[in-house]
Amino acid sequence: MEFKLIFAAAWSKNYSGQDEIYAYLQGVARKYGLYEQTKFRxxxxxxxxxxxxxxxxxxxxxxxxxxxxxxxxxxxxxxxxxxxxxIPKIPEQFKSFTGKAVHTAEWDPTIDFAGKRVAVVGSGASAIQVVPVLTKTVGHLYSYQRTPAWTLPRNQFSYGKLVKFIFRWFPFVMRFYRFLLYATHESYYVMFGYYNSFIGRRIHWLFEKLIAFRLKRAGRPDLIPVLTPKFAPGCKRIAKSEEYLEALAQTNVTVVPSAVEKVEGTTIIDNHGQKNEIDILVLATGFNVEGFIGNLQIVGRDNQSLSALWRSExxxxxxxxxxxxxxxxxxxxxxxxxxxxxxxxxxxxxxxxxxxxxxxxxxxxxxxxxxxxxxxxxxxxxxxxxxxxxxxxxxxxxxxxxxxxxxxxxxxxxxxxxxxxxxxxxxxxxxxxxxxxxxxxxxxxxxxxxx
Missing domain, CATH: 3.50.50.60 (FAD/NAD(P)-binding domain)
Structure with missing residues (x-):
């Protein structure tokens, strides 16, 4: 997360955390006087x-x-x-849950998960962040996955003092490094844009082998067919984590490869009729992308509503x-x-x-x-x-x-x-x-x- 012409030489990791990204954005806002030109709240x-x-x-x-x-x-x-x-997407069947519920986009840091029975619904980018953390404290975690996600390592690493020194005093090096990161990610389009090509099929095969290797190493080869997607890599957004698959392999985790059919009180019932009683429900169910305009009324020429227009076509x-x-x-x-x-x-x-x-x-x-x-x-x-x-x-x-x-x-x-x-x-x-x-x-x- 960095703007093309506004570099920060002090990033600590390959994937920096929320605090660093927030500090960077605050610095950009101060530098360009955006606070004085913004109406907050x-x-x-x-x-x-x-x-x-x-x-x-x-x-x-x-x-x-x-x-x-x-x-x-x-x-x-x-x-x-x-x-x-x-805008958090909360499927209708979860609105009847009578226990404690939280969506990952509206996280409540005061919730005590220690020793609790917790259900995490979803297997995308939000789920891979919360599941590894929750498994360390919960009594038992149920991971509901209608479809698993392709999960690759992030290759997370920290930048050493020498690298930070070079980035700070030789900014052209950082510009070149940024270009390499950009070019590397651009190359992924070969896999996504031409997934049925020879290269695309080989990458698909490698992804399958990597998931199998990680689950065997974690002692759970039985999860390989459950956590290996049936669709091509990239059809859904690829999740990146070195800990997610390993967390699902823990003894206090049950992977439920089914959609949630309904909720009765604090009981989760999947579409195969299996029931699980839980204390806390974590919804990693994504966002209402189609309705991202929300309650904002945008009215153009001839009193045409943008929301209504896009709903109809x-x-x-x-x-x-x-x-x-x-x-x-x-x-x-x-x-x-x-x-x-x-x-x-x-x-x-x-x-x-x-x-x-x-x-x-x-x-x-x-x-x-x-x-x-x-x-x-x-x-x-x-x-x-x-x-x-x-x-x-x-x-x-x-x-x-x-x-x-x-x-x-x-x-x-x-x-x-x-x-x-x-x-x-x-x-x-x-x-x-x-x-x-x-x-x-x-x-x-x-x-x-x-x-």
């Missing part, structure tokens, strides 16, 4: 395009109770960096940044811009650069507002869907990358490099242009000048 409840004045009207309110009145402001451009992984965008019917509106990490193989920070940077360059060209030409043409948007979406067909993400598994119709809406179909190339040079010819409105004050000033 504020919820935007509505954004509406006002065509008569060609501005966005935003309504917001304070969330700390200091002011209960809704406030309003007008803006030329809106950037929606809502974040697709922010594939969430179309132009170059994963702009949307027809929503002038001067820019998405950051919205539909079709996530990644399954590299850092999304690079994606966000490409989107911001695209928007800034487009705004510069608008200002130079005297254009007040733009929205993508339907033809431009449809052509972009059609190519995206064609390119996605041959990838591993379209190979048949269920994942959060897909919407309820099975369409892949969460991911970009190619590499970060191809995303950069696609967004590198915005053209006003792809957009509907709106000139600046002629205001009453302009008319009056013109008459005065004639007199």
């Amino acid at each position: 504020t919820e935007v409840i509505r954004a509406q395009w006002m065509g008569d004045i060609q501005k966005w009207q935003l309504d917001w309110r304070c969330t700390d109770g200091s002011d209960t009145d809704v406030q309003t402001g007008f803006f030329d451009f809106v950037f929606a960096g809502l974040g697709p992984l922010r 594939f969430p179309k965008t132009f170059k994963s940044v702009t949307v027809n019917g929503f002038p001067n509106f820019f998405l950051l990490l919205g539909p079709t811009s996530g990644l399954g193989h590299n850092s999304v920070v690079s994606i966000i940077e490409c989107q911001v650069n695209f928007a800034i360059e487009l705004i510069k060209r608008m200002m130079k030409k005297g254009v007040a507002a733009v929205e993508p043409k339907v033809s431009s948007q449809d052509a972009f979406v059609s190519k995206l869907q064609r390119d996605m067909k041959h990838t591993v993400w379209n190979s048949g598994c269920a994942s959060w990358y897909k919407n309820e119709k099975g369409e892949i809406t969460g991911l970009w179909s190619g590499t970060v490099a191809s995303f950069w190339w696609t967004l590198r040079n915005p053209q006003l010819s792809d957009f509907i242009e709106y000139k600046k409105p002629l205001l009453i004050s302009d008319v009056k000033r013109g008459r005065d000048e004639e007199m």
Whole structure:
């Protein structure tokens, strides 16, 4: 987690913890004066395009109770960096649980797990973080997995004093190292984009052997068929942990390879009828990606609701940044811009650069507002869907990358490099242009000048 042009020489590990990442972001915010330009504890409840004045009207309110009145402001451009992984997904059957329950996205550090019977539902990125920690304190842990995840070692290591010294005083070395990390992750696309190739099949075989080796080493070869996915690596996001499989092999853990059918009080019943009584329920069930807009009302031209539009059809965008019917509106990490193989920070940077360059060209030409043409948007979406067909993400598994119709809406179909190339040079010819409105004050000033 590091911005392209803002380096930090003091990272302690290959995968730094939350405290270091948070400190880095705080440092960036202080350096660029973002604290003074940010409204904290504020919820935007509505954004509406006002065509008569060609501005966005935003309504917001304070969330700390200091002011209960809704406030309003007008803006030329809106950037929606809502974040697709922010609204916890809580399946309906778990809402009837009468014991203590917590979602991993809303973690309660005061919960005492010592000696308790705990159920963890899910097998993705959240589960691999909590399971190894919980197994050290719980009495017994039940891991409910509808489908297992491909799990690889993170290769975690610490940077020594010499490496930190070199990074600090020879920044070009750190830039080169950062590029190597980027290039390594870009190379994973060979596996994901061409999973059925010779290389892709060999990688699949190696992944199977690695899981088998780790479980045999942990003394649980019986778990190999249970914890080896039946789908190709990358169809769901690959989980990285040196401890997860080993934690599931512990004697105080039961792996339940079934979906939870229903909950009765504090009893979990899977779809095979097996019942387990538990004290604490941990939901590692992911996020409501399809409904990431949440309660925010985004209303564009002709009173079109963005939420309603995307519920009725594939969430179309132009170059994963702009949307027809929503002038001067820019998405950051919205539909079709996530990644399954590299850092999304690079994606966000490409989107911001695209928007800034487009705004510069608008200002130079005297254009007040733009929205993508339907033809431009449809052509972009059609190519995206064609390119996605041959990838591993379209190979048949269920994942959060897909919407309820099975369409892949969460991911970009190619590499970060191809995303950069696609967004590198915005053209006003792809957009509907709106000139600046002629205001009453302009008319009056013109008459005065004639007199």
